[in-house]
Amino acid sequence: MKRILSLITLVAILVTALVSCDIMGADNKVAAYGEATVVVELKDGSYETYKASLISVQNKKDGAKGVLEHLNQRNDKLHLVMEDSTYGAFVTEIGSIKQDGLKGEYIIVYTSLASDSYEGAPSVNYNGTVLYQSGLGLSSMTVNDGTVILFRIETY
Numbered sequence: 001m002k003r004i005l006s007l008i009t010l011v012a013i014l015v016t017a018l019v020s021c022d023i024m025g026a027d028n029k030v031a032a033y034g035e036a037t038v039v040v041e042l043k044d045g046s047y048e049t050y051k052a053s054l055i056s057v058q059n060k061k062d063g064a065k066g067v068l069e070h071l072n073q074r075n076d077k078l079h080l081v082m083e084d085s086t087y088g089a090f091v092t093e094i095g096s097i098k099q100d101g102l103k104g105e106y107i108i109v110y111t112s113l114a115s116d117s118y119e120g121a122p123s124v125n126y127n128g129t130v131l132y133q134s135g136l137g138l139s140s141m142t143v144n145d146g147t148v149i150l151f152r153i154e155t156y
Helices: 002-020 060-073
Strands: 035-041 047-053 080-085 088-094 105-111 123-126 129-133 148-155
Touching: 035 060, 047 060, 060 080, 060 088, 088 105, 105 123, 123 148, 129 148
Parallel strands: 035 148
Antiparallel strands: 035 047, 080 088, 105 129, 105 148, 123 129
């Protein structure tokens, strides 16, 4: 009986350690499984679409940034140029679009997750899905099964 109690205590300690060390993924921004869609809207109104298997995303703590890096590293690569700033990573080129500051163009991010947006945020419709302008940086954006993330050029 003592051995069984010792074993149960050991298992409880290990589970507590795993949870507290985040080995089980409590801080992950990317779901463990499912599929997300990354869409690049071209200037002519057409789209480039990329599907990401979330189980294959290596850096699940980096949210949408981790998904983009995964797509960039696959054989059918998503062209991606990101820069880091004091505010985090931002996209300067993705797919076939590139921002041009001299023309007042910048790349903006929309997401199907309203929780990653902000009150009064602009929205767009993509294939019947309402997408909201993201209020978070790429690394903070949540990616769940079915999430759609759209990148497009806007001007100021």
